[in-house]
Amino acid sequence: MALLAASATVYRTSTSNAILNSLPISWFRRQLFNYSQFATSARPTSPSPPHFRQYTMTSHDADISRDCDVEQFYNYTSGRWLWNEKYQLARRYVEFDLSGLLQVSAQAIGARSCVKVEKLPEGNFSKVFLITMDDGRELIAKLPNPNAGRPHLTTASEAATMDYVRNVLNIPAPRVYGWSSSTDNPVKAEYILMERSGGVELGKIWHEVSWEERLEVVRTLVGYEKAFVSANFPMYGSLYYAKDLPTPSPSQHLDSVNSIDNGEAFVVGPTTNRAFFDQGRDSVEVNRGPWPSLGEYIHSRAARELACIDKFSSYPAQQGLFSGPNQYRPTKALKVAVLQDYLKVATHILPKDVNLSKPTLWHSDLHGDNIFVDPSQPTKILNIIDWQAVNISPLFLQARHPSLIEFDGPIPEGFKPITLPDGFDGMSEEAQLQAKNLRAAQSLYKLYEILMLRQSPEVAHALHFRETLHGQITGLASSIFSDGEPVLQGMLIRLQDEWTTCVGFSIPCPLSFNSKDRTQQQYLETSWSEGVELMHEILTEIGAYQGWDGWVNHNNYPVYKERLARCREDFLNRYAKTEEERSQWIQAWPFEDKAHPPTYL
Secondary structure: OHHHHHHOOOOOOOOOHHHHHHOHHHHHHHHHHHHHHHOOOOOOOOOOOOOOOOEEEEOOHHHHHHHOOHHHHHOOOOOEEOOOHHHHHHOOOOOOOHHHHHHHHHHHHOOOOEEEEEEOOOOOOEEEEEEEEOOOOEEEEEEEOHHHOOOOHHHHHHHHHHHHHHHOOOOOOOOEEEEEOOOOOOOOOOEEEEEOOOOEEHHHHHHHOOHHHHHHHHHHHHHHHHHHHHOOOOOEEEEEEHHHOOOOOHHHEOOOOOOOOOOOOEEEEOOOOHHHOHHHHHHOOOOOOOEOOHHHHHHHHHHHHHHHHHHOOOOOOOOOOOOOOOOOOOOHHHHHHHHHHHHHHHHHOOOOOHHHHOEEEOOOOOOHHHEEEEOOEEEEEEEEOOOOOOOEEEHHHHOOOOHHHOOOOOOOOOOOOOOOOOOHHHOOHHHHHHHHHHHHHHHHHHHHHHHHHHHOHHHHHHHHHHHOHHHHHHHHHHHOOOOOHHHHHHHHHHHHHOHHHHOOOOOOOOOOOOHHHHHHHHHHHHHHHHHHHHHHHHHHHHOOOOOOOOEEOOOOHHHHHHHHHHHHHHHHHHHOOOHHHHHHHHHHOOOOOOOOOOOOO
16 A cells, blocks of 8 residues: 555665676575475465356347346446445446347357356456357456546547557457447447457466466566567656547657547546545546646646645544544644645656656556466466556656565565575474465565566666655555555754755755654654554454455355344443443544545445
């Protein structure tokens, strides 16, 4: 999460190319020798693994649409929420004409009719159906949920983006058979029809993949990300066909304007980045691009947060349990003041290297379920899916390690050999296995960085910039509507103290925190941190994860409902010393329906 990343104390060694070129070959060999026997899955496991309900109807078009329970197709059916469920379900409810969907699906690939439709496990933002034709061919139909983003633009951009990465960048993405970003069609909803990805999700076989094969997969992903960075875009925003935007200017076109391109030319238009739409941000009027300059882009992020703070009286996705007795209480005044101070310095702390700010397309969700591979040759990537909301933003805000290789545990600094912990021989068999798994995961993570430094050094430098004070301030400022204002203020105070080192002598520091401000900030951040620790304590007791919104699978619903009720009562008995405090804690308790739920849900 942005807040956790901004407040983390992880520092990565900046290695020059000269040093790098003298290290990696022996380093690679050492890792391969030491760790190939430990090729076990390093991906964290969910405390509540997903359980999906699938709905299938088999017949011909008319029979399917007549006989099936279409409400199961309209509704979200892959899980439940323990609180605010009706709001969550409403954000994922899509009514459409099933017979119309089957009709356009058959037409898209020249089939006579559809004989089977199956609702696949749902993601957070779309309905996905596997449709089988009378001749055995299959396709995927994807319909965006209301929470996916702006109508028309989200679908139009996704279709254009898949075309661009597949046919221009030569990155394997599903072939699009047809799509509509309007509801004025036989389906009566937006949709994309695409090929069914062959092979198997890499996440399903990752635990079986050898160390050498894992390294080859990472090498391939680095190649794809190099292609992302090599592409040139004139603005920040999202990718579209020219025909899907009202009179795009020549400056928005990726190539020179051609009068005979029939509107199929690629252009940059408004962003589909969910940071501009999630948790009520879609309801404020701000500039959503396209942005011709980095300064305009950065200013729009802060303006968006200020507009939300002004509109709403409560704040979503908070990291801690706040507003209880003697606890940290978020205020509009502090959020606004911190953002105003940030805007004073925002353009002064951007990367000096323009390569780190170039408009960059990036797939930010490369986890194992979005990567399809040949099961008999898992190093062969057949398709990468989920291009919805993929956008063009500054490289230093886009670059990140693929989710596939992220892990729970410390990140080693530099490129020294990664060793097993002291006392390894005396550990239990289970502890030894955990240590080996961690070592293997750390090695793959660092090998990604080495490969990136060699093939696309600007990405490696962008990753490093994110961990600097400049990068942490810039990153955290984009989520202050939700949380983190005491932390950001502390960073700004540190920036004031280190101004000449960070920015230089030529520009006077516009910040002026005095001793009273510093004392108050330290008090608020300490109080804020206590709330974060309290939230962590509760989530650990429940068996949930940071950022949990109450989602559980169907099987676990009664278990977690009872567990949550018990945890609430234990918490109140433990922390409420008086009836007044009990009432205050009940009011602050975030894991239940409220009489007046926030309007940003």
